[in-house]
Amino acid sequence: xxxxxxGMNGKSIKMIKALLSxxxxxxxxxxxxxxxxxxxxxxxxxxxxRGWGDQLIWAQTYEEGLYWSRSRNKxxxxxxxxxxxxxxxxxxxxxxxxxxIQKRLDEDFIILNLMYETTDKHLSPxxxxxxxxxxxxxxxxxxxxxxxxxxxxxxxYEPADLTLLKTNMDAAKKLLKSEx
Amino acid sequence: xxxxxxGMNGKSIKMIKALLSxxxxxxxxxxxxxxxxxxxxxxxxxxxxRGWGDQLIWAQTYEEGLYWSRSRNKxxxxxxxxxxxxxxxxxxxxxxxxxxIQKRLDEDFIILNLMYETTDKHLSPxxxxxxxxxxxxxxxxxxxxxxxxxxxxxxxYEPADLTLLKTNMDAAKKLLKSEx
Numbered sequence: 001x002x003x004x005x006x007g008m009n010g011k012s013i014k015m016i017k018a019l020l021s022x023x024x025x026x027x028x029x030x031x032x033x034x035x036x037x038x039x040x041x042x043x044x045x046x047x048x049x050r051g052w053g054d055q056l057i058w059a060q061t062y063e064e065g066l067y068w069s070r071s072r073n074k075x076x077x078x079x080x081x082x083x084x085x086x087x088x089x090x091x092x093x094x095x096x097x098x099x100x101i102q103k104r105l106d107e108d109f110i111i112l113n114l115m116y117e118t119t120d121k122h123l124s125p126x127x128x129x130x131x132x133x134x135x136x137x138x139x140x141x142x143x144x145x146x147x148x149x150x151x152x153x154x155x156x157y158e159p160a161d162l163t164l165l166k167t168n169m170d171a172a173k174k175l176l177k178s179e180x
Numbered sequence: 181x182x183x184x185x186x187g188m189n190g191k192s193i194k195m196i197k198a199l200l201s202x203x204x205x206x207x208x209x210x211x212x213x214x215x216x217x218x219x220x221x222x223x224x225x226x227x228x229x230r231g232w233g234d235q236l237i238w239a240q241t242y243e244e245g246l247y248w249s250r251s252r253n254k255x256x257x258x259x260x261x262x263x264x265x266x267x268x269x270x271x272x273x274x275x276x277x278x279x280x281i282q283k284r285l286d287e288d289f290i291i292l293n294l295m296y297e298t299t300d301k302h303l304s305p306x307x308x309x310x311x312x313x314x315x316x317x318x319x320x321x322x323x324x325x326x327x328x329x330x331x332x333x334x335x336x337y338e339p340a341d342l343t344l345l346k347t348n349m350d351a352a353k354k355l356l357k358s359e360x
Contacts, residue, residue: 036235036282043235046228054225055216061241064296102216116244119299 033114044108052079052113056106062120065112069138075172076110076136078123083115087158088131094159099167108173126154133157133165135172190252220277232259232293233276236286243299245292249318252290253353256305256316267338268311274339288353306334313337313345315352326351 023046048058059065069076081088095101105111117128122142124132132155134142146147146168147154148161200248228238239245242258249256279283285291297308302322306313312335315323326348327334328341337345 034277034279036233036286038235038277038286040325043237045234046238048226048228048240053216055218055223058226060228061294061296063298067296097214099214099216104216106216114241116241116247118241118243145280 001046007134011036022046050081050083050113050115051096052081052092053102053105053111056102056111059112061122061134062112063111066136066140068110069136070140073138073175074108075138075143075175076112077105077172078115078134078136078168079111079113080114080123080128080130080132080134081115082130085130090159091131091157094162095165098162101169102161104166104169109169129145129156130152131157133168137172137176139176141176143172183330192230229262230261230293230295231276233271233282233285233291236282236291239290239292242294242298242303243290245290246316246320249291249316250320253318253355254288254290255318255323255355256290256292257285257349257352258314258316259291260303260308260310260312260314261293261298261311262295265310270339271311271337274342275345278342281342281349284346284349289349309333309336311337313348315348317352317356319356323352323357 046059047054052058055173059068059076065076065078068074083094117124122144123134125134125142125144132153133148134155135146137143144154148157148168149164150156225233228240229236232238239248239256244256244278245256248254261272297304302324303314305314305322305324312333313328314335315326317323324334328348329344330336
């Protein structure tokens, strides 16, 4: 009697367990069937990082980057790159593998990576090429004064320029005086 | 002699296997240790879909959307939304759960979802609000003529407006004649 009043006997526990697992299978099956799958097969969702640091929080657009830069008073770093450019890929590799840079980008910068140029001419002071890194001050001034080491492509960086990039990140962190 | 000349004996195979597995463990450990992890803990990488259809291919910016629209001769559909807006969330739910819409978006449209306004005034013909859906013809004309059913917010849609949205998608697919 005790087991029928307060608890359950072995048989009913088994039945409930069986029902529950049947239900779980049904839910799993229906949710898998229900979702849209492209003709060409399932795709891996695109990330905003595009491989430049999956653990970092990326702005989606220049407008979003400017907004966060101003409201959080952090400089914006923009990387222009292309998927099929070996120089972009080489720079991406060293930047993602350098924990010091990843940490600084995460904590001290608003970051944006773009594969398409914006309409803003200020972001291509000496032309449109990739890879190219521009810094923007929270006052919305493009820091055209912060350059890499190539005179013909002032904002280009190569994998060997990581130390210079860090120096330039430090320079960008020294914010311009805003006019009051 | 045979086994020492061409192949390997049991002992050396065992040794190589042990060495290989030790190497594999080392590689796995070092790569796990090596990656940057934010102070606040590991993050789930942001997706470009922002939950509006993980299987679809999203443009990142308006410039990218316009480029794909022109080069593939497909209309561009832009969804303006906000993360903490219940109306956006409700619309997102019905759009992602409707396989017909997901399929059409995947096959017939270039798609873009934005949480920040662009500087282009043409994308806010009657103001900036969310959720708001605008179509752009491959000729780069914003289809301000394709409206939802609210007179005070011409480009707003509610979950109950899915049929109207599909009708409007059909209208957007009838491309404007480009001037030749």
